[in-house]
Amino acid sequence: MAGVATAGAAALLLTGCGAAPSSSNASGSATKSDYTACMVSDSGGFDDKSFNQSGYEGLQNAAKDLGINEKHVQSKADTDYDPNLRSMVQQGCKLTVTVGFLLGDATKSIATANPNNHFAIIDYNDPTFPKNVKPIVYDTAQAAFLAGYLAAGTSKTGKVATFGGINIPTVTIFMDGFADGVKYYNQKKSKNVQLLGWDKDKQDGTFVGDFKQVDKGKVLTQGFLDQGADIVLPVAGPVGGGAGSAILDAKSKGKDAKLIWVDSDGYLTAAEYKSVILSSVQKTMSTAVESVIKDDKDGKFDAAPYIGTLENGGVALAPFHDLDSAVPADLKSELDQLKKDIISGTVKVESKSSPTK
Amino acid sequence: MSEKTTPEPQAPGGTTPEPQTPGGTTKEAVASDVALDTAGGQMPPSAVPAATQLHGGDREGSVMHKIFTGNAMVSVLSVLLAIVLGGILMAVTNPKVAAAAGYFFAQPGDLLTEVIRPYTALVQGSIFNWAGADLSAQLYPITETFTVATPLICAGLGVALAFRAGLFNIGAQGQIIFGALFGAYAGFAWHLPIGLHLLVVIVAGLVGGAVWGGVVGLLKARTGAHEVIVTIMLNYIANFLLLFLLTTPAFQRKGSTNPISPFLDPSALFPELLGPQFRLHAGFLAAILATVFVWWLLNRSTIGFEFRAVGANPSAARTAGINVARSTILVMAIAGALAGLAGIAQVSGTEKYLSGGVAASIGFDAITVALLGRSTPWGTFFAGLLFGAFRAGGVAMQAQTQTPIDIVLVIQSLIVLFIAAPPLVRAIFGLNPRKKKTTTSGTAGTHAGGVKSGAAA
Numbered sequence: 001m002a003g004v005a006t007a008g009a010a011a012l013l014l015t016g017c018g019a020a021p022s023s024s025n026a027s028g029s030a031t032k033s034d035y036t037a038c039m040v041s042d043s044g045g046f047d048d049k050s051f052n053q054s055g056y057e058g059l060q061n062a063a064k065d066l067g068i069n070e071k072h073v074q075s076k077a078d079t080d081y082d083p084n085l086r087s088m089v090q091q092g093c094k095l096t097v098t099v100g101f102l103l104g105d106a107t108k109s110i111a112t113a114n115p116n117n118h119f120a121i122i123d124y125n126d127p128t129f130p131k132n133v134k135p136i137v138y139d140t141a142q143a144a145f146l147a148g149y150l151a152a153g154t155s156k157t158g159k160v161a162t163f164g165g166i167n168i169p170t171v172t173i174f175m176d177g178f179a180d181g182v183k184y185y186n187q188k189k190s191k192n193v194q195l196l197g198w199d200k201d202k203q204d205g206t207f208v209g210d211f212k213q214v215d216k217g218k219v220l221t222q223g224f225l226d227q228g229a230d231i232v233l234p235v236a237g238p239v240g241g242g243a244g245s246a247i248l249d250a251k252s253k254g255k256d257a258k259l260i261w262v263d264s265d266g267y268l269t270a271a272e273y274k275s276v277i278l279s280s281v282q283k284t285m286s287t288a289v290e291s292v293i294k295d296d297k298d299g300k301f302d303a304a305p306y307i308g309t310l311e312n313g314g315v316a317l318a319p320f321h322d323l324d325s326a327v328p329a330d331l332k333s334e335l336d337q338l339k340k341d342i343i344s345g346t347v348k349v350e351s352k353s354s355p356t357k
Numbered sequence: 358m359s360e361k362t363t364p365e366p367q368a369p370g371g372t373t374p375e376p377q378t379p380g381g382t383t384k385e386a387v388a389s390d391v392a393l394d395t396a397g398g399q400m401p402p403s404a405v406p407a408a409t410q411l412h413g414g415d416r417e418g419s420v421m422h423k424i425f426t427g428n429a430m431v432s433v434l435s436v437l438l439a440i441v442l443g444g445i446l447m448a449v450t451n452p453k454v455a456a457a458a459g460y461f462f463a464q465p466g467d468l469l470t471e472v473i474r475p476y477t478a479l480v481q482g483s484i485f486n487w488a489g490a491d492l493s494a495q496l497y498p499i500t501e502t503f504t505v506a507t508p509l510i511c512a513g514l515g516v517a518l519a520f521r522a523g524l525f526n527i528g529a530q531g532q533i534i535f536g537a538l539f540g541a542y543a544g545f546a547w548h549l550p551i552g553l554h555l556l557v558v559i560v561a562g563l564v565g566g567a568v569w570g571g572v573v574g575l576l577k578a579r580t581g582a583h584e585v586i587v588t589i590m591l592n593y594i595a596n597f598l599l600l601f602l603l604t605t606p607a608f609q610r611k612g613s614t615n616p617i618s619p620f621l622d623p624s625a626l627f628p629e630l631l632g633p634q635f636r637l638h639a640g641f642l643a644a645i646l647a648t649v650f651v652w653w654l655l656n657r658s659t660i661g662f663e664f665r666a667v668g669a670n671p672s673a674a675r676t677a678g679i680n681v682a683r684s685t686i687l688v689m690a691i692a693g694a695l696a697g698l699a700g701i702a703q704v705s706g707t708e709k710y711l712s713g714g715v716a717a718s719i720g721f722d723a724i725t726v727a728l729l730g731r732s733t734p735w736g737t738f739f740a741g742l743l744f745g746a747f748r749a750g751g752v753a754m755q756a757q758t759q760t761p762i763d764i765v766l767v768i769q770s771l772i773v774l775f776i777a778a779p780p781l782v783r784a785i786f787g788l789n790p791r792k793k794k795t796t797t798s799g800t801a802g803t804h805a806g807g808v809k810s811g812a813a814a
Contacts, residue, residue: 043714073755074762078714079707082636083501083749087482087756090494101615105710113634167604169614209600353614 036069037062037293038093040084042100044211045074049270050237050263051285052099055122058289059097065290066297081106089114095296097136097289100124101170107133118301120292122285123170125355131303134292137355138283138308140170141177142342143315144233145349146335147260147281148181150317151231152193153331154278156256161196161224163206163217163243165236169353174235174262174281176200176351184338184347196229203352208239217242225250225257231278233260240266244273251276258323265318278326280318283308307355311343429736432729434782435775436743440476443768447760448472475760482753483746493634498749500630500637504707506745508533508699510644512723513741514651515570515695517732519584521655522688523668528573528588529696530720531595532566536697538599539565541704541711542608544621554624555705559643562701563694569595570693574686584689592720600713608711618711627706640702644741647698652734654691664688696720725773744769 039059041048046056056072063070071091073084081103088096089110094117098107101124108126111119111133118132125135151160162178164171175198182195197220198205208216217239221232225246234243240261247257259266259273261280266273288306295301308314317335320327341347448454448471457467481488483502489495512529519526540562549557569591576582602608603616610619627638655661666674667684675681703715726744730736751765775782782788 071756071759073752076762076766077717078712079505079703079717079719080752082707083505083752084756087752091756101617102712102714104615105617105620166600166616167614168616209597 033066033068033297035066035297036071036091036093037296038070038088038091038096039072040081040088040096040098040103041072041074042098042102043075043077043080044100044237045076046072048211048237049240050211051122051283053269054264054283054285055097055099055289058286059293061286062290062293066294068293068297075103078102082110085110089117094118095120095293095301097122097292101168118296120289122289125305129303132301134301134303135305135355136285136288136292136308137305138173138285138315139349139354140173140281140283140308140315141180141349141351141354142310143281143283143317144174144177145181145184145342145347146310146317146338147233147279148178148183148195149185149338150181150279150327150331150335151178151233151260152182152185152191153189153334154258154327155193155229155231157228157230158192159194159196159227159229160231160233161221161227161229162233162235163197163208163220163224165208165211165239167204167207171235172198172203173351173353174233175205176353177281177349178233180349180351196224196227208236211237211239214239214242218246221246222250225255230255230257231260232257233262233281235262237263241270241273244270244276247276248273258326261318267318267321275322277321278323279320282316282318284314284316288314305355309343310339428779429731430788431779431782432731432736432740432776434786435772436729438775438782438785439768439771442771443764444472444476446767447475447764451760475754475758475764478754478757478760479747479750479765481750481757483750486753497635498753500635501749501752502742502746503641504636504638504745505748506741507638507641507644507702507706508719509722509726509744510738510741511647511699511702512696512719513726513730513737514647514734515566515692515699516723516727517730517734517737518651518655518664518695519570519688519692520727520732521668522664522684523671524574524577524584524685524689524692526570526573526588526689526692527585527724528570528591528693528720529699529723530716530718531588531592532569532693532696533700533703533716533720534592534595534599535569535693536562536566536700537704537711537715538595538602538700539697540701541618541621541715544625544705545619545710546607548622549624551624554622555627558621558625558705559698559701562697562705564697566697566700567690567694570696571686571690573693574689577689578682578685599711599715603711603713616713620710621705625705626709627702636707638702638706640706643698643702645738647695648734648738651695651737655734660684660687696723699723722769725769728773728776 037059039055041052041056044050044052046052059070059072062068071088071093073088075081075084085096085098085106096117096119098119098121100122103121104124104126107119107121108129111117112130115130115132118134120134120136122136123138125137129135160182162175164175179195179198179200182193185191186193206220208220217234217236221234221243224232232243232247234240244259247259250257257276258278259276261270261277263283264280265282266277266280270277288308292306306314310316338347342349451471454468454471457471460467482498484499486495486498489497512533515532516526516529540558543561544554544558547554547557573584573587573591576587577584600616603618608618609615610617627640629635630637630639630641655665663674663679663684666677666679667681671681699719700716704711708715722744726740727737729743730738730740747765747769751762754760754765755762
C-alpha cells in the first residue's frame with residue numbers, strides 16, 4: 001500500500017515538472033478561424049455506429065480540414081434536445097447540425113427563434129422548416145436496391161433476410177430498396193429468391209423495437225438463419241452487431257452466412273465482423289456534413305435540401321473487401337450497369353419513404 | 358411484532374444504543390426521526406410517534422426503511438462526496454487536466470482551473486449565469502432548473518408517498534407514461550374551449566397514472582403479488598404500449614409515419630410563467646401544490662394516518678381496524694396519479710408532444726429523488742430541485758467545457774450509492790470513529806460492520 005503511494009507520489013512529482021505553455025499558445029494556431037460549427041446528437045449518442053457517428057466524423061473532419069472550432073453535445077433522452085440546442089446557440093455556434101427526426105421539432109422552434117443562426121438536420125425534412133434550416137436527406141432505397149440485387153445474386157440458399165430497429169421511414173427505406181432489388185433480380189433471372197423480414201406492400205416486417213437491444217438482434221438473426229436465410233441486412237444501428245455475432249457463430253459451426261451492414265462501410269467501422277461483411281449500404285453523411293459546414297463558412301449557406309443519391313455519391317454500395325471472391329464477375333458488371341440505370345432513371349426505385357424535393 | 362415490544366427506539370444504521378458511545382446515537386436518532394416526521398421542523402409532529410412510524414414493519418421492510426429514511430446529514434454528505442468524486446473523475450478523464458498536471462509545479466493554478474471549470478459551468482447552467490448578456494439570459498438557468506425539476510418532484514412524491522405506506526413503487530416510469538399518454542391524447546385529439554381543455558388534460562393524465570398505479574395496489578391487496586415485480590413489469594408494458602401506439606395513425610401527425618404525436622392544442626398547454634423565451638410553465642406551480650397536498654395528506658388527514666400506520670406495521674394496523682387492502686389500493690392510485698401529473702408536466706408543459714422518450718428516465722430518477730428527500734414531501738421537493746439543477750447544469754457543462762454528460766449521471770448514481778450505505782458515509786467523515794459492538798442480529802447491524810471494516814482496509 002505504502003509502496004504504491006510512494007510510487008504514485010514519485011510519478012506525480014516527475015510528471016509535474018514540465019514547463020507551462022506560454023500564453024500565446026493558448027489562443028491556438030494562427031490559421032484557426034473563429035467560426036464555430038456544432039452538433040447535437042439524438043439519444044443514440046455519437047458512438048451509435050450509425051448516423052450520429054457518421055455526422056460526428058464529418059464535424060471532426062471539418063474542424064481539422066477547415067481549421068474551425070467545433071462543439072458537440074450528446075443527448076441522453078428525448079427531453080434533452082431543446083435545452084441542448086439552446087445551449088449550442090448560446091455558445092455562439094454559427095451552424096448547428098442536428099441528427100434525426102426526433103430533433104425535428106426542437107430544431108424548427110430554435111431555428112425560428114434564432115433567425116441569424118444556421119441549422120442543418122440529418123435524415124429529416126419538414127416542408128415548414130424556416131429558411132435557416134438545411135435538411136440533409138438520403139434516397140437510401142437506391143443503394144439498398146443494389147444491395148438486394150447483390151444479396152439475391154450471392155445467396156446459395158435462395159433466401160435472404162432483413163430486420164429493422166423501429167418501423168420508421170429512415171429504416172424502412174432500406175428495406176423497401178432491398179426488397180425491390182431482390183424482386184428485380186428474380187424478374188430478370190426468373191429465379192425465386194425469397195426475402196424474410198419485410199413485406200413492402202404491407203409496409204410491415206420484423207423489428208427489434210428500438211436501437212439498443214443487441215441480444216435481440218442476435219436472436220432474430222439466428223431465427224432467420226434457422227429458416228434458411230444466408231444473407232442478413234440489419235437496419236438497426238448498433239443492433240447490427242447482434243446480427244454480426246450470430247453470423248460469426250454460424251460461420252464457426254461451418255455454415256456459410258453473410259452480413260450486409262448499413263449507414264457506414266461496416267468493414268471499417270464494425271471491423272470485428274469484417275470476415276462476414278459482404279458489403280454495406282452507405283450513406284456518406286460525413287462528407288455531406290463537411291460540405292454543408294464548408295459552404296456555410298464560405299457564406300454559401302442555402303436551405304435547399306441536400307438529397308444523397310447514387311448520382312451524387314450521397315448513397316453507395318461499399319466495396320466487397322475480403323469477400324470480393326464470393327461475388328461472381330458477371331454479377332459485379334450487372335451491378336455496375338444497374339447503378340448506371342438507376343442514375344439515368346431507366347430503372348425506377350420507389351419507396352414510400354423516399355425524400356421529396 | 359416481538360421486536361416491537363421493547364419501548365426503546367432503534368437507531369438507524371443498526372447502531373445499538375450504548376450509553377458510553379460518543380455523540381449519543383440514540384438521541385440523535387430520535388431527533389432525526391422527529392425532524393424527519395416534521396420535515397425539519399416545518400410541520401407539526403404527526404399523531405403516530407416518529408420512531409414507531411419509521412422502524413416498524415418486518416425486517417426486510419426495516420432495512421428498506423433505513424435506506425429511505427436515513428438522517429438528513431447523510432443525504433447532504435452523500436451529495437458532497439459524490440461531487441468530489443465526480444470532480445476527480447472529470448480530472449482524470451480530461452486531457453487538458455492531464456496537460457495541466459504536466460506542469461503542475463510551474464503553474465498550479467492551471468490544474469485547479471481545469472478541474473473547477475466544469476462545476477462552474479454546472480452552476481452557470483443551473484442557478485445564475487453571470488456571463489449572460491441581459492437579465493433574462495442571466496436568469497434563464499434557474500428557470501430551467503425549475504422546469505426540469507417539475508416532473509421529478511411530482512413523480513418523486515408518488516414514490517415517497519407509496520413508500521410511507523410501506524410500498525416500494527418502482528413503477529413511476531410506467532405511471533408517467535400512462536399519464537402522458539392519456540393527457541396527450543386528450544390534448545391533441547379533442548378540441549375543447551380554453552381553460553376547460555387544460556383541465557380535461559390534467560384529469561385524463563391523473564386518471565391514467567392512477568389506473569396504472571391502482572392496478573399494482575389491487576394486485577398487491579387481492580393476490581399478494583409483490584409490488585416491486587408488478588411495477589417493473591408494468592413499466593415494460595407501458596413503454597411498449599406507447600411505442601406501439603406511436604406507430605398507429607391515430608397517434609401520428611398527418612402525412613407522417615414518424616413515431617411522434619401531433620402537438621397538443623395551445624388550449625391544452627400549461628401557461629408559460631415568464632414568457633416564450635423561458636420554458637418554465639405553470640406545471641411547476643402544480644408541483645408545489647402537489648407537495649403541499651402530499652404533506653397535508655400524510656400529516657393532516659385520516660387517510661394519510663392510515664397509510665402511515667399500514668406502512669409502519671400492517672398487522673397492527675389491521676388489528677386497529679384499518680382496512681389494509683383499501684389503503685394499499687388507494688395509496689398506489691394516488692402515487693400513480695402524482696406520477697401521472699409528472700407525465701402531464703412533460704406533454705402539456707415542457708415537450709408539447711408525445712414521443713417514445715417522453716418519460717426519459719424520470720421515473721427512475723424519481724426513486725433517487727424520493728430517497729434523497731427521505732420520503733418526506735418537502736425533502737422530495739428540494740431533492741427534485743437539486744436533481745433538476747444537475748440536469749439543467751449538465752447541459753451547460755457539456756456545451757461549455759465539452760465534459761461528457763455521463764459525469765452528471767455518475768454523480769447521481771454515486772449519491773444513491775452513498776445514501777444506501779450510511780455507515781460508509783459516516784466512516785468516511787469520521788462520524789463513527791470507533792467500531793462499535795454490534796449486538797443486534799439485524800441485517801443492518803452486520804451490514805454496518807462489514808462496510809466499516811471494508812472502508813478501513
